[in-house]
Amino acid sequence: MRWSWGHLALGVLLGIACGVMLALLLEAKRGALKPLGPQLHLKSKSSLYPLIPLIPLAPDVLDNPKERLSKQLLSPDMAVVKYPYSYPFLINHLDKCQGDTAPFLLMLVMTQPQDSEAREAIRTTWGDEAIVPSVTIRRLFVLGLFPSHLHRRLQYLLEEEDAENQDLLQVGFLDTYNNLTLKTLMGLEWVARHCQTAQYVLKVDGDVFLNPSFLVHRVLQPEGPPRPTFITGYIYKNRMPMRKPHYKWYMPRKVFPATIYPPYCAGAGYVMSGCLVMKILAVAQKIKAIYLEDVFVGLCLKHLRVKPTPSPLDIFQFFGREYERCDFNQLAIVHPIKPVDLLWIWMDFQKANTTCPPS
Numbered sequence: 001m002r003w004s005w006g007h008l009a010l011g012v013l014l015g016i017a018c019g020v021m022l023a024l025l026l027e028a029k030r031g032a033l034k035p036l037g038p039q040l041h042l043k044s045k046s047s048l049y050p051l052i053p054l055i056p057l058a059p060d061v062l063d064n065p066k067e068r069l070s071k072q073l074l075s076p077d078m079a080v081v082k083y084p085y086s087y088p089f090l091i092n093h094l095d096k097c098q099g100d101t102a103p104f105l106l107m108l109v110m111t112q113p114q115d116s117e118a119r120e121a122i123r124t125t126w127g128d129e130a131i132v133p134s135v136t137i138r139r140l141f142v143l144g145l146f147p148s149h150l151h152r153r154l155q156y157l158l159e160e161e162d163a164e165n166q167d168l169l170q171v172g173f174l175d176t177y178n179n180l181t182l183k184t185l186m187g188l189e190w191v192a193r194h195c196q197t198a199q200y201v202l203k204v205d206g207d208v209f210l211n212p213s214f215l216v217h218r219v220l221q222p223e224g225p226p227r228p229t230f231i232t233g234y235i236y237k238n239r240m241p242m243r244k245p246h247y248k249w250y251m252p253r254k255v256f257p258a259t260i261y262p263p264y265c266a267g268a269g270y271v272m273s274g275c276l277v278m279k280i281l282a283v284a285q286k287i288k289a290i291y292l293e294d295v296f297v298g299l300c301l302k303h304l305r306v307k308p309t310p311s312p313l314d315i316f317q318f319f320g321r322e323y324e325r326c327d328f329n330q331l332a333i334v335h336p337i338k339p340v341d342l343l344w345i346w347m348d349f350q351k352a353n354t355t356c357p358p359s
């Protein structure tokens with residue numbers, strides 16, 4: 001092909017067009033980033049924390065757990081968790097459960113260190129300790145170490161967040177999906193050491209909607225008799241271990257040879273009596289800990305010969321549910337719910353007790 005003035009003119013035009021588009025793109029990108037500034041300043045009380053998610057995270061944090069698992073779980077050793085082991089409590093609140101009245105309900109909320117946005121949403125919604133006036137509720141967020149060492153330097157942000165809210169319980173293990181069992185067990189160890197008076201303990205993930213008054217009055221029933229071996233939630237029965245390594249909940253035969261899991265409560269949220277916490281912990285010292293925390297608690301229950309108590313009417317909804325005020329008014333926990341959605345859902349939900357049929 002030979003160059004001509006026509007080609008040259010076309011080339012120049014294309015060049016200009018590209019330049020203009022690039023400039024437009026850059027402008028658009030800058031525009032898109034702009035609203036973040038004012039947003040951060042709106043939340044004056046906690047303006048520091050929303051910064052955490054904006055700092056680029058290493059791939060090991062951003063990967064979805066599914067992919068991460070398939071890569072990590074090549075060796076069966078990965079399905080076993082290092083426990084018992086004396087992991088240190090790095091941020092602690094020894095007197096959380098001290099006070100005039102013993103806690104009726106202790107909420108152990110599982111978040112990762114970088115989930116400051118979720119924690120803030122929970123504090124102002126269902127995690128508010130004063131939300132059910134007739135009973136004493138205490139809240140703690142259980143977390144481990146930033147999973148990527150690149151982010152360890154953000155530790156000071158966690159300490160500031162805790163100084164303001166007094167509700168973090170940080171334990172010295174890497175906060176990864178495979179270590180979730182440690183998170184639950186260390187939360188329960190904390191209960192055994194510092195909160196034995198709690199009547200009920202809720203283990204709940206940070207990405208849920210919780211209806212505290214329904215949970216307290218309908219499920220736990222403060223007026224009822226004590227139930228020393230009570231545990232309830234969404235109960236899985238006759239579940240079979242997944243044997244293919246690419247499955248999210250892969251379980252190597254070597255680690256768990258039986259063909260069926262004992263009944264267990266799905267990990268997104270279950271609630272148990274304080275007495276049962278001590279019993280589960282005692283058994284957990286003796287049997288091999290596996291990375292599926294809800295299955296592991298089920299294994300402990302089996303050793304204790306305790307069966308989870310069925311809950312009525314699917315009040316634990318763990319497969320997604322569209323928000324509807326009066327529907328949610330009759331549920332205990334819905335999973336999953338994003339922090340941004342939790343905020344508007346909660347605002348609307350306040351009208352439930354005056355506009356919905358009594359539960």
Ligand SMILES: *[C@@H]1O[C@H](CO)[C@@H](O)[C@H](O)[C@H]1NC(C)=O
Binds near residue numbers: 082173174175176179
């Ligand atoms: C779990 O935490 C321990 C202690 O920090 C760490 O050595 C281990 O690598 C973690 N496991 C996974 C799978 O991240």
Ligand SMILES: *[C@@H]1O[C@H](CO)[C@@H](O)[C@H](O)[C@H]1NC(C)=O
Binds near residue numbers: 350353354
């Ligand atoms: C309804 O719920 C809101 C928010 O939880 C609470 O402030 C209010 O006192 C409740 N009203 C009644 C009548 O229970």
